[in-house]
Amino acid sequence: MRGRMWKLAIYLFLLGFILNLLGIVTHVVVSSFAKRWFGKPLPPAFTTDWFTYAWREFELSHVLFITLFIALAVVFIALAIGFPAAYVLARRNFNAKPVLLLLYFLPLLIPQMTYGIPLATTLYGFGVGGTVIGVILAVLVPMVPLAVFILLPFFEQISFNLEWSAQMLGASRLQIFRRILLPLMLPGILTAGLLVLVNTISNFELAFLLAGGGSQTLVVALYYNVFAGGVRPVYSIDAMAVIYMCTVMAVLLVALRFVRPTQMVFRLDGRRN
Amino acid sequence: MARIRSDSRSELDLVAILCLTPSLLYVLAMFVYPFLYGIYISLQPKKRDAGIFSNYVAFFNDAYQCNTIKTTFMLALPTTIAVVLVALFLAYGMRRGIWFERTITTILVLPISLGVVFLSEGILGFYGHNGWLNQLLLAVGLIQNPLELTHNSIGVIFSLFMQNFPFCFLMLLGYISGIDPSLESSARMLGAGPWTIFRRVMFPLIAPGLIIAFALVFVMSFAVFPSAVMVGQPAGSTRTISIAAYQQAFEQYDMSYASAIAVIMGLCQLAALVVIVLVRRRMTIATTMGVGKR
Numbered sequence: 001m002r003g004r005m006w007k008l009a010i011y012l013f014l015l016g017f018i019l020n021l022l023g024i025v026t027h028v029v030v031s032s033f034a035k036r037w038f039g040k041p042l043p044p045a046f047t048t049d050w051f052t053y054a055w056r057e058f059e060l061s062h063v064l065f066i067t068l069f070i071a072l073a074v075v076f077i078a079l080a081i082g083f084p085a086a087y088v089l090a091r092r093n094f095n096a097k098p099v100l101l102l103l104y105f106l107p108l109l110i111p112q113m114t115y116g117i118p119l120a121t122t123l124y125g126f127g128v129g130g131t132v133i134g135v136i137l138a139v140l141v142p143m144v145p146l147a148v149f150i151l152l153p154f155f156e157q158i159s160f161n162l163e164w165s166a167q168m169l170g171a172s173r174l175q176i177f178r179r180i181l182l183p184l185m186l187p188g189i190l191t192a193g194l195l196v197l198v199n200t201i202s203n204f205e206l207a208f209l210l211a212g213g214g215s216q217t218l219v220v221a222l223y224y225n226v227f228a229g230g231v232r233p234v235y236s237i238d239a240m241a242v243i244y245m246c247t248v249m250a251v252l253l254v255a256l257r258f259v260r261p262t263q264m265v266f267r268l269d270g271r272r273n
Numbered sequence: 274m275a276r277i278r279s280d281s282r283s284e285l286d287l288v289a290i291l292c293l294t295p296s297l298l299y300v301l302a303m304f305v306y307p308f309l310y311g312i313y314i315s316l317q318p319k320k321r322d323a324g325i326f327s328n329y330v331a332f333f334n335d336a337y338q339c340n341t342i343k344t345t346f347m348l349a350l351p352t353t354i355a356v357v358l359v360a361l362f363l364a365y366g367m368r369r370g371i372w373f374e375r376t377i378t379t380i381l382v383l384p385i386s387l388g389v390v391f392l393s394e395g396i397l398g399f400y401g402h403n404g405w406l407n408q409l410l411l412a413v414g415l416i417q418n419p420l421e422l423t424h425n426s427i428g429v430i431f432s433l434f435m436q437n438f439p440f441c442f443l444m445l446l447g448y449i450s451g452i453d454p455s456l457e458s459s460a461r462m463l464g465a466g467p468w469t470i471f472r473r474v475m476f477p478l479i480a481p482g483l484i485i486a487f488a489l490v491f492v493m494s495f496a497v498f499p500s501a502v503m504v505g506q507p508a509g510s511t512r513t514i515s516i517a518a519y520q521q522a523f524e525q526y527d528m529s530y531a532s533a534i535a536v537i538m539g540l541c542q543l544a545a546l547v548v549i550v551l552v553r554r555r556m557t558i559a560t561t562m563g564v565g566k567r
């Protein structure tokens with residue numbers, strides 16, 4: 001009896017949490033379609049004008065282009081330099097390995113706001129602050145380690161024997177990479193790529209600190225508009241938020257076909273899943 | 274044969290080093306160097322004649338700046354305690370697996386992926402002065418005047434909770450379901466009730482993971498920036514330390530002072546981590562002694 005009450009309480013809480021989440025999301029969506037909405041449960045009239053308004057006034061085609069460009073560049077670079085590093089960390093033993101793992105883990109552990117300000121200072125000093133390149137360089141700081149830690153267990157699953165057999169049969173290193181490792185690692189590369197993509201699109205702190213006028217990503221532009229509250233109609237800001245949500249959800253839906261949801265959070269053994 | 278080598282021997286050859294170099298260089302150049310550079314310029318105040326620690330002295334002498342530490346702490350600590358307790362309660366109740374596990378975890382991942390900016394915008398609408406929650410409570414007659422849940426510290430704590438709870442819950446769920454279920458059955462066979470099982474068997478096993486989760490959530494909450502600005506009152510009751518650092522850097526253009534504040538923020542997080550690690554050590558000693566006594 002007591003056990004059942006306990007279970008009930010748990011499910012009620014989860015239900016409450018999910019309902020409040022749905023309420024928050026739905027409110028933004030409803031508001032983005034509202035003509036005028038004040039103090040009523042539902043707006044009296046609906047319109048899609050705010051989407052065209054937001055698209056035009058916030059230059060969303062440009063912002064979306066910048067966001068996708070930054071995200072794809074980050075995914076490509078993070079995979080290109082994370083892949084070989086993950087291979088060595090999974091396959092070789094050396095004295096400095098624990099130190100190296102800790103070093104790669106720190107950017108994921110330390111809040112981005114803490115290291116973002118010195119990083120922004122440095123990058124502005126190099127003259128890339130406020131540019132697209134600056135944003136890419138900054139967002140890569142947590143994304144390279146993220147790619148490494150996602151790829152690591154995928155490498156560990158591939159048996160040593162496959163590489164040795166290939167080597168015995170006379171394959172060169174390049175051939176082993178192209179014919180053995182790359183095909184077997186495709187699921188890992190896909191997982192890492194998608195998670196880096198989602199995280200880059202929704203990354204706020206670093207993109208915010210480095211973004212200038214022409215290099216704002218979608219979420220940064222959204223922040224500035226909420227922050228400047230009152231300058232623009234709230235419905236148009238919500239329309240922008242809905243466009244942002246759809247972008248993230250599209251990537252997320254693809255990602256969830258390949259990735260278990262729990263892969264998106266830390267595991268307590270100090271490594272990402 | 275290559276495999277008979279002992280573990281401690283280095284297996285780095287030229288190719289391995291070449292593979293590691295790009296990522297290592299990146300982390301060193303973009304993470305370690307800025308950190309050291311930040312500490313360095315925080316000791317080079319804007320005013321020429323000032324002493325090297327003058328930024329730090331200025332911060333701690335200025336109540337307006339110095340209070341941000343307290344403000345941040347008062348936001349981060351309640352959030353962390355609430356997140357960890359609720360997550361522990363839920364994850365413990367669900368350690369044997371749950372209905373619709375995949376659906377629930379997917380929905381929980383949503384707020385993490387949407388990010389705090391979107392969540393805050395939604396919270397402003399849903400929990401705001403004229404939001405759905407207030408309308409509902411007024412219509413039911415539970416309250417006479419609308420509750421003020423946004424643009425104050427309640428809003429920030431709530432936004433932080435939404436952002437950190439799923440993360441902590443999924444972490445603890447993974448950790449607790451990894452504990453050998455036979456320990457619990459043995460305890461039950463020996464006549465322990467649910468409460469005794471939790472206190473004597475499960476909690477000591479969960480404690481190390483719980484403390485790591487606590488540390489992670491606290492450090493993340495301590496750096497709160499977007500939600501403190503959007504759902505909080507950034508000029509007053511929720512002026513957190515990261516807002517102070519941001520204002521110095523991008524409104525006053527005093528990078529030296531801003532770096533000093535960032536260093537202080539990092540040190541606060543480090544101090545919290547040290548305290549948590551010490552507590553963890555004490556707790557592990559206590560549990561081993563408890564086992565020894567029996």
